[in-house]
Structures are given as structure tokens and as C-alpha cells.
Amino acid sequence: MTLPTRKSGSIPGATVARLPVYHRVLADMATEGVTTVSSEELAVACGVTSAKLRKDLSHLGSYGTRGVGYDVTFLTYQIARELGITKSRGLVIIGMGNLGRALASYRAFAERGFHVVAVMDRDPSIIGTPIRVGSVKLKVLPVTELGSVIAGSDAQIGVITTPAEAAQEIADHMVASGLISILNFAPIVLNVPESVEVRKVDLAVELQILAFHEHLQSERDEQGSPHLLRAGIA
Amino acid sequence: MTLPTRKSGSIPGATVARLPVYHRVLADMATEGVTTVSSEELAVACGVTSAKLRKDLSHLGSYGTRGVGYDVTFLTYQIARELGITKSRGLVIIGMGNLGRALASYRAFAERGFHVVAVMDRDPSIIGTPIRVGSVKLKVLPVTELGSVIAGSDAQIGVITTPAEAAQEIADHMVASGLISILNFAPIVLNVPESVEVRKVDLAVELQILAFHEHLQSERDEQGSPHLLRAGIA
DNA sequence: TAGATTGTTAATCGATTAACAATC
């Protein structure tokens, strides 16, 4: 439910997790007027090896030309089609604290295929507040209106930016209202039916993983450089 | 540089990525007064299998008691020690748009071992603005002061919340100033020396991966339910 | 001792990598 995320008909989860990166880099290249790219060039721009990139792309089909490379526009389209991001998806964001507000106005969402349909909160003192979303403003709605909002729009993905205590209840409500995909920023494991796909983003966990590496680093710095020892030099 | 993140002396990358989750759940349990927990109970609360949990913990040592389970406080401490999160780490956040502001005031950071040392931006119209960080307010500093801020504090981790165009330059500046860990929210692959650890969080990518699964789902809904076919029922 | 649960083993599975034959 969080990292690799299998489940496809045939595309490996690790590949699916990288396709959006390839897509964004290719789209940027197309904007810059690049027409053809080799697996080596694209791999460097995406921060992966060319072998991995070619392997990943091979799961989609044979869209390159030997001796030449890939047509940027064509490959961009094929990846978009595979990912199902040829049309914009509607989002409902619940929890209008600082993070929720930031996401609601996040330009990268609009640029990469998502539009915010509604923003909601449970707190009466926040309900009704206008929130800037792109070029329009949306009023914060009470979460009780989730069902009607989803029924009356193309919203497909729920984003939870509430505190941990409220998250499970909101998730239940989202599921009951028919959403089948949830992006969860609350630091708890949501309990949802198998048919619902949840991705969890825990920003503090990301920092803690970084801290671990720093910790290792300082251990190394103290104890006379075991990297050298390990390499058999000292 | 992004998902599993090996590099430890001996703990597998996949395990390291899960330790912060175990730590948080255990800390919550300790707060609730739970004193002992079995691998099965803890695993459910963390959203993993008990086999995986025990395997992960076995990399740290033997901290459980057969027939009994794990002492919550003791295990919490052992994980914290392994992760190096027994002391709070200083953060410098660069890019005071909506996302940067949200992170600066994010309570979960303070609760989980991080404190914001400085917030910075390049834009003169933003510099000097007071930003609420926990119970104090920090003025937005010009990025040019990064070096002196780091020299005069315990800041160890840089957080990049600038637009993509500015991110590489900021990363170069961070590296030159001595930071060795970067959390990057800009949707570009940063080019940094090997000794610098970068984690990238691309919020739009998270959504796109969700969209992929929704896409699969709707494909299934159209073509007479291949999940049943695959299960050998129809 | 009987029941419970850990820590470890061995088998399986999936992902990565390097090398190269196919082919533009």
C-alpha cells in the first residue's frame, strides 16, 4: 500500500513508480524542443541507469528506434497513456490546515494533470473561508457534503491532510462516498477495503530516513573511517 | 537516492525505510500506556505482516522475549538509537511559498525530532516576513546567509521547497555550506556529490501513481471483469 | 509442563545489472 505497489496486469510496481518521473522529464524536454533522446541521455536526466530505463520501457512495448533513440513526443504520449493521465483527475482535499492550503494552491498539481474539485474541513470556524485554488477561489465546505460533491463532479482522488485523530473517520467517509484512491498525509495506517488504493506520504518519516544516514555518517567520522577498513585498505 | 536507499553498514534499505513507522507506532503505544506488544499486534498497527516485522527487527538485535513479545519502551528506544533520532535535528527550509510555510509550521516535525533553525528565500519581497514556527516567529532570511546560519547552528538537513528552476542552485549552495542531507520537494533530479544524501518527494508523482491504479480499475470495469477471469471463476 | 511468541532458516519472488544480439 505504500512503496512498490504491485497489482498491475503486467507492469512491475517498481517500474510504475518511475514512469511518472520519465513522463515529467520527457514533457520538459518536449517543451525545450528536443525531438529525440537516447536511453542514456534520458536516464541521466531522470537519475537512473540506462539499463534500468530500457528495461522499464520494455514493459510498455517497443517504442524506440535502434541506432537512433526515442521520439520524445511519441514516448511521452505512450507513457501518459499507460499511466492513464491523458485526462485531468479531480481531487477533494480534506483538512484545511497549513498543509491542506498549500496543496490546494500547489501549481504543480494543475501542471501535472490534477484539478481541485473541493476543499473541506470539519471545523466550523474554517468552513466558508475562501481558498485560492489556481485562478479561482473555493469556499471550504463541511465534510458532511462529501457525498454530494463526489456525486456532482468527477472527483476520483481524496487527499487527507487532517490530524491523525480525524484521518480514519475521514477515510471511512471517503470510501462510503465512492472514492477509490486516497493520498494520506496523516501519520496513521488507514484501515480501508482492499479495493481502495491508499498511498501514504509521511513527511517526518522522510526526514527520519535522512537523519539515519547522517547518523551513520557521523559514526563513520568518529571510528577511524571504517569505509576504508571495509574496503580492505587499512 | 529516492526509494530504498541502501548504504548502511548492515541494515537493508527496505528495513530502514520502515523503522520510522515502527518507531512512531511504538511511541504512540507507549503514550497510551501499553507496556508489551507482540509482533502480530505491532505489525497490524503498522500495516505490515508479522513475519516482515520480526525480520526487520532481527537486523537490530534480539530485543524481544519469546512467548511474551516486546517491551514497548525498550524497543522504542532501540529503534530510536539505531535511527539516530535520540536528539533533535536542525532544519533549514529554503523557498517560502505555500509549501515551505506549511512545512515550517508543521507540528509533526517538532513532535518527531526536528526543529526549524531558519527559513529562507531569494525573493526580496518575502525576505523579512515573520513566519510562525512552533511558538516563535522566524524572519525569512536571504539565502545568501545560508553559510553563516549553518556555521552558527546545529542545522544538518536542508529542505528545498523552491520552484524547479531554482532548486539546483540552492542545492549547490547547501552543499557548499556543508549540509550533507537534503529533502527535495522540487520536481527535478538534483546533481550533488556522492557524499550528500538526497531524498526526493514529488507530490504530483504520488498522485500519478494513484491515478494509474484508478486507470487500471476502470479498464477492468469496462472489459468484463478480468479479475474474475484471472481467478479462474468465469 | 503447556502455551505463546520470538528469531532464524530456506524457499520464493521481484528488481537490478551487465552484456550483447538485433537492427536502424
Next chain:
DNA sequence: TAGATTGTTAATCGATTAACAATC
């Protein structure tokens, strides 16, 4: 044809899983 680069193969590596012996 000669040079370049893909798509695929096969080997390696790491992660997951289930089962169970060790042991509280």
C-alpha cells in the same frame, strides 16, 4: 557498410514469505 542504440537475455542481488525450532 560502419556506427549507434535498442530490446532482451541471463546472472546477480535483495526483499518477502512461510514455516518452525528455540525458548520464555
